[in-house]
Amino acid sequence: MSTTTTTTTSLPGTYQLQLRTLDGNVVRTVSIEAPRLATAAEIPVIDIARLFGDFEARKDLATEVKKAVETYGFFYIKNHGIPEEVIDNAGKHAKLFFRQPRDEKEPASTVHSKFFNGWFDVHTRRTSPAERADNKEAFFYRYQPENDPIHKDEEDPSAVPEGIKPYIRGERYIWDATAHIEGFESAIITYWQHCLQLARRLIRVFALVLDLPENYFDAVTTYPGADAVLNFYPGQPASVLASEDKKGAEIGIGSHTDLQCFTLLWQDMIGGLQVLDVDGRWIKASPIEGTIVVNTADFLTRLSNGKFKSTVHRVFNQSEEDRISMPFFFGPNPNETLSVVSTCIDEEHPAKYEPISCGEYMMRRFAASRPDN
Numbered sequence: 001m002s003t004t005t006t007t008t009t010s011l012p013g014t015y016q017l018q019l020r021t022l023d024g025n026v027v028r029t030v031s032i033e034a035p036r037l038a039t040a041a042e043i044p045v046i047d048i049a050r051l052f053g054d055f056e057a058r059k060d061l062a063t064e065v066k067k068a069v070e071t072y073g074f075f076y077i078k079n080h081g082i083p084e085e086v087i088d089n090a091g092k093h094a095k096l097f098f099r100q101p102r103d104e105k106e107p108a109s110t111v112h113s114k115f116f117n118g119w120f121d122v123h124t125r126r127t128s129p130a131e132r133a134d135n136k137e138a139f140f141y142r143y144q145p146e147n148d149p150i151h152k153d154e155e156d157p158s159a160v161p162e163g164i165k166p167y168i169r170g171e172r173y174i175w176d177a178t179a180h181i182e183g184f185e186s187a188i189i190t191y192w193q194h195c196l197q198l199a200r201r202l203i204r205v206f207a208l209v210l211d212l213p214e215n216y217f218d219a220v221t222t223y224p225g226a227d228a229v230l231n232f233y234p235g236q237p238a239s240v241l242a243s244e245d246k247k248g249a250e251i252g253i254g255s256h257t258d259l260q261c262f263t264l265l266w267q268d269m270i271g272g273l274q275v276l277d278v279d280g281r282w283i284k285a286s287p288i289e290g291t292i293v294v295n296t297a298d299f300l301t302r303l304s305n306g307k308f309k310s311t312v313h314r315v316f317n318q319s320e321e322d323r324i325s326m327p328f329f330f331g332p333n334p335n336e337t338l339s340v341v342s343t344c345i346d347e348e349h350p351a352k353y354e355p356i357s358c359g360e361y362m363m364r365r366f367a368a369s370r371p372d373n
């Protein structure tokens with residue numbers, strides 16, 4: 001494992017950030033200034049109680065969401081309907097898992113996975129090629145039809161359509177390897193199910209934002225990309241945090257954009273999430289009690305011909321305390337080839353992106369920018 005960083009010649013006060021994209025790594029010039037607080041116009045708090053109201057209420061919500069997705073594609077949602085106990089219980093079990101000795105986590109390791117499920121340790125991934133290796137542990141779990149509320153009561157939920165079969169990537173061994181933590185699987189899956197239900201409602205709002213019928217994406221989210229992660233960012237030593245430039249501070253997850261349509265990101269109150277503004281300066285998406293962060297991601301940028309933003313973000317846990325977050329990544333059925341939607345194209349704005357399926361998109365993106373450690 002290497003911990004070197006790449007240095008490139010930069011303007012004073014800036015550095016060159018490398019980002020993984022479909023076309024390989026791209027470079028952005030970024031300010032070295034300490035991150036500032038986000039304004040409410042940049043990362044607004046949106047009350048989504050209207051999601052559960054009538055059509056007029058949902059249209060009204062879409063108008064508010066439109067501004068946010070066209071700015072940075074980052075916003076907080078409140079009154080999201082996921083019960084606090086469900087979130088607390090998942091968070092509590094996540095900590096129980098990570099705080100075990102390493103050899104007790106090993107049976108759940110990603111090294112036993114065919115499809116990138118399970119646990120990996122700190123410093124084993126480098127999300128951004130020019131930044132240090134990620135100082136975080138994570139536990140990945142992926143879509144299993146038998147857990148999906150719309151399929152779980154079917155006679156045989158694992159009897160999925162042929163086209164989708166190769167994309168069913170959930171693996172049982174991660175739950176067997178964690179069965180000694182009482183209630184772990186059920187706490188995490190219950191949280192995941194709530195996220196999935198919320199995501200299916202939210203994508204209807206995004207359809208309205210795009211001037212499409214509300215149910216536009218329903219038929220292509222029957223076996224969706226619905227992958228999720230428990231993230232654990234260890235606290236950093238007081239000596240490092242006390243030094244003025246915090247030079248020894250480690251990045252939790254390097255700079256990146258998310259891949260699918262959007263992410264529901266629950267974070268605890270420790271803080272550390274940062275978002276890159278248009279001028280290449282970092283802004284803090286500080287935690288707000290009772291909210292979940294929503295960020296729109298690469299595949300939705302493609303479908304919307306660039307209208308929805310997919311903004312670069314990263315995490316620095318600059319606290320002595322451990323931080324956890326529980327992102328849920330939502331995309332269409334991975335085998336479904338999708339084009340830029342008709343409402344985002346006209347003579348002056350031809351489609352900037354080729355039709356592609358989200359499964360293919362993710363595979364190509366990983367191949368174009370395979371993590372180097």
Ligand SMILES: O=C(O)CCC(=O)C(=O)O
Binds near residue numbers: 253326
């Ligand atoms: O932990 C966080 O706040 C962000 C995590 C993240 O960006 C990701 O897992 O893609």
Ligand SMILES: [Fe+2]
Binds near residue numbers: 258
């Ligand atoms: Fe992310």
